[in-house]
Amino acid sequence: MTHTIPALKTAASVPSPDDSQPRSHSPRPRSGRWRDRAADPIFNVVAIGMLLLAIVVILYPLYFIVIASVSEPSEILNGNVWLWPRGFTLEGYARIFSDSTIIRAFGNSVLYTVLGTAISVVAILCAAYALSRKDLYGRTFFMLLFIITMFIDGGLIARYLVVRDLGMLDTIWAIVLPGAIGVWNLIIARAFFENNVPAELREAAQLDGANDFRFFLQIVLPLSKPLIFLMIMIHLVANWNAFFDALIFLNDESKYPLQLVLRNVLIQSEVNSAGGTGALDSYAAAQRLGELIKYGMIVVSTIPLLIVLPFMQKHFTKGALLGAVKS
Secondary structure, eight states: OOOOOOOOOOTTTSOOHHHHSOOOOOOOOHHHHHHHHHHHHHHHHHHHHHHHHHHHHHHHHHHHHHHHHTSOHHHHHTTOOSSSOSSOOOHHHHHHHTOHHHHHHHHHHHHHHHHHHHHHHHHHHHHHHHHHOTTSTTHHHHHHHHHHHHHOOOOHHHHHHHHHHTTOTTSTHHHHSTTSOOHHHHHHHHHHHHHHSOHHHHHHHHHTTOOHHHHIIIIIHHHTHHHHHHHHHHHHHHHHHOOHHHHHHOOOGGGOOHHHHHHHHHHHSSOOSTTSSTTOSOHHHHHHHHHHHHHHHHHHHHHHHHHHHHHHHTTTTSOSSTTOOOO
16 A cells, blocks of 8 residues: 655745735825926926015016116106106206215215224124123123113103213214114124134133133134124114114204205205206206106115125125034
8 A cells, every 4th residue: 555645845835924925015106206206396486486576576666766767757657667767868867966965975974884884893793792701790780781772762852962962963973873782783793602602712712822802803703704794784784774863963964974865855856955956947847857866866875785785795604613613
């Protein structure tokens, strides 16, 4: 009697646990892959479109002032000036640059802006660095005194009396000194020094024999270029556009800044000079010349900032502590 021995199953024929379960392939839907591929281009198109729209909204008013300054005022009033000047004329600019009052006011504005910016930046940097030092005795008290001035103000009359009693009325110091230190800018500068100038860097400088003044001038300031240019940009714009202090503290018209003269032109629609609009034949002609001068002075007062600020912007994004030690 013969017995048949069942053939042994080879390892290859034994199903593995993985083979016993059907593999489930879940391929990614094509629609999902399409959305992933299209998401970035769509986002880029939308972002670029919004940025272009913002640029147009910001730049068109400036462009309109430029083309309005060389267009006939009657065309502007009729709504015919949109993209190109109509009735091209440079009469407004000719009267502006031939008026000694405006030329003198432009020079005054440059002087007040340069001197006021220099005083403000130096005072803020020195005060902010001192207040950022933890070893300064009473720094919390001094900072509190600065902060109180942000909420409690003596008012215009008290400020005028202080300027008068100090003998600064009708002088350049009445323009550049009363508002030299902005508390908000001081807080920004102090926070910058606290977060970006480590104590280890000062200790290393002291070991090399550097005193506090040398450390501030030769190490802190070169590492603080972004802060310095930020302060310069803020005070350049503020001092160039300021006119209220000059309106209150100056009586001599020869010391008026350009913005105050521009304010008078915008209100009166004429230039207050010896060769103003008195020789014109009609009120309509005077109004026409006043409109041309008004737009032209806006352009003249804006161009200096548009020229200076782009050259300073490149320094704004640079790092503050390149090559310094890390805490």
